[in-house]
Amino acid sequence: MIVWINGTHGAGKTTTSALVQQLMPESRLFDAEKVGETLMDITPGLPATDNFQHWPPWRQLIVETARRVLDYTGGVLVMPMTVLVESYWREISAGLARHAIPVRHFVLHADQETLRRRIAGASPIPSPFRLRYLQPYAEAARTWLHSEAEVVDTTHRTPAEAARQIVAAVRIGAGGDPRRS
Template identity: 60%
Template sequence: MIVWINGTHGAGKTTTARLLQPLLPDARVLDPEKIGEVLMDVRPPLPDHGDFQHWAPWRPLVVETATRLLDHVGGTLVLPQTVLVEAYWREIADGFAARRVPVRHVVLDADQDTLRARIEGDTVVGYSLFRMSRLAPYAEAARTWLHDAAQVVSTVGRAPEEVAREIARSVAAG
């Protein structure tokens, strides 16, 4: 099974994935961003579209990599990755469905002020204009399709451990 943790920058995806992994039997974390980094290393470089998700190979490579890893180790893969383009999410979800891999799609949600404060105060990743630039597209995706396509979990005023436990309970409940 795949547990896809979606949400914008500052929502807590990476932290939640790290805390969720030991709560799920035989779970591992796979960061789809690493697949994007591989594509960024292609020489000469692929055309710059501002985000590796816009490169057509990224989405099927994520599905293929995750599926192959599940075939190899079994269990559950936790994938923390923002996907705000509905067509991209459909392509990924349909790819897993074609391979009969169940996906639990979870969106970590917080209001814009909370997200902005988290990004500005992030001492690990640090502030970036790119991260801030994703807030408006997240709000639009949440309003138009994303919240309808996933289990929405609020992270406002909640400890990351509590959020991870809620997701683990929902996965266990089916």
């Protein structure tokens, strides 16, 4: 199974995902961004883009890598990764479904003011790259993303609280005992 943790920058994906992995001993953390970084290191470079998700090989390699890791290890992959383009999400989820890999898709959500504050607090200079994704996230949330996932509002939740909520939801869905989380 894959526990996909989506959401924009500042929502808490990285921290929450690490905590989810710790609460689920049968799981491993797979940062799909590393696949994008590998593709960015190809020389000469692939066609120019402002986001490696636009490269079809990234989406295909995410599916194939997840499948191969799960075939090798079993268990659960916890995958923190922002995907805001609906067709990309559909391609990835359909690819995983073709391999009979169940996906629990969660979106960490926070209001825009909270996201801006968190992004600004992450480094001395607010990241234009991270800020650039706030509006596309709001649009995706409004049009498709929130209806495709289980939304966890992190505006007033700590990453630990969000992680416990996700683990409880996964265990209930799998017939497990949510009190174990």
